[in-house]
Amino acid sequence: MTKFNDDCDSDRRRMLKLAAASIAVPLLPVFIANAAPLTYTLTPQKIGDGVWMIAGVQEAITFENGGAIANITILDSKDGAIVVDTGPSRRYGEQLATLARDLTGKDIARVYITHFHPDHAFGNQGFDVAKVAAPDGVIKGLAAMGNSFSDAMYYIARDWMRGTEIVLPSKTVTEGVEEIGGRKLRLMPRAGHTASDLAILDETSGTLIAGDLAFLDRAPTTPHADLAVWQTTLKELGDIQCRLLIPGHGPADAGKRALTQTHDWLIAIQEIIERCFNEGQDMPEAMQAPLPKAFEGMALARYEFTRSVMHLYTKLEAAKLPSVGAREK
């Protein structure tokens, strides 16, 4: 997939300037009106003392939303801003860094990446890579899958992605408490949504940043999930005392709704998909299976269920269809 690098970008701009200079003046405003602004609207919600959340839209990644679907957290500290996840593109990351500096009045002290999915980790270019940290599995996953994510992101979000390249975090996060500028952060590398997910408890404000281990009012995604491991992690997160939980997608949650809903959804889709498989249905039929009423108000329920059928079905087929034959020797 072709990416516009800076040279090509500036060449294009030069060409456009030449073209603009050579055409009649009355056409010029049309030119400007047709150019997409490609600026994200980042609206920080203050949800605690020195804690802001930038809510992603409850949608799939589209050209219209530029991929800005994941929640981002900014924390203030005496040493500078702490940013959790960097968004879907270089443009997003750059705007986010500016916003974090404006909100805190300080430079960026640390960036954490919760997992390797592009809506969370493709804005790394906006930050000094020396400050970007993630668990080992996140770094490895991004290294292994970044390019194929990139193909898909450029295909869907197009111009929003201009100049976006994969930047691997340079610091490895391990289990433990890290204190940055007076803020105590309990770092919990876990798994389930992917092979490596980071949850962070800001002990200072009582905020649990769950990444995509928790979703709220938006169907959870499963392309790299291990459902059994995810359930174990959800249980553990449920035992943590916190004032507020920030899910990877959906509103901040002062109760246990995000964890409960994520748990219930995963149980439900696994049951439905296994039933369809056991009845002999193939994927196109299973994708049309009715969903429980409890999830009617959930954004993207059918969409994510369809995706989950594709993620889980091949595993079931490989594991559960009886052996019936072989190559003739």
Added chain:
Amino acid sequence: MIKFAIRFTTAAALLTAMAAGAHAGPVSDPLNSPVWNDLAKKTFGDAEIVFDDRVKVIVPDVVENQAQVPVSADARALPNVERLVVLTDLNPIQHVLTLTPVAAKADAFVSFRLKVEQGTPVRAAALTSDGVWHVGGVFLEAAGGGCSSPAMARGDSDWTTTVGNAQGKLWRNADGTARLRLRVRHPMDTGLAKDNTPAFFIEKLDVKGAGGEPLATIELFEPVSEDPTLTLSVKPQATDASVSVDGRDNNGNIYRSVVPASWNQSALAAPRAATR
């Protein structure tokens, strides 16, 4: 946006066709594909072709894996279907598979997974006994690259020991048909992958009753996904204890499977409830 545009152009094409008097000439392609006329000529020659909503192609709204797109082609609403052909206009290899159901022994239905190199119309064409091809289809949105990516097996050093291993199961339906699901381990190399592996794919599967009577034949081509996973609707004898599937790849390897009909195994419990 894109879907809207397609619908719009489809409507425009239909209106144009109607205004021009559709009865007089060939009907415009509802999917407005740039290659349809050539593809139709190549595939069907001078035979009569009609676009027919009774031939249904189901693909997901979102593609997760360009090398494994679930597709079902269903012409069960048409009587006397002699052949069901699946085509992808914009794939480098357009012909995906041909199902030949033996009359009254199998339905005109197949579900499988497809590689796509780019977004493309996916069509099913059903040949009825009067010599007419009934064509249905949908446009599949996809980023692509599925035909030029090496098979997963090529990264697996012991794939030769598992090639041809088959898994499958039969379900009995209320209407007397049996649903057959079969998965055969095979790289299904297209010959177009960046690793330069030559084309290597299962060409043919013959589905037979317990006594060897033919039920259906499927010819497969390169765009069928690695580890072909097929769902068919067949009608073996009520007393048949199994359905067998004999296959062959383009390197001459022979594959044999016998899928037991659990309801005719006296040692087993009563058959489970079937779906459709």
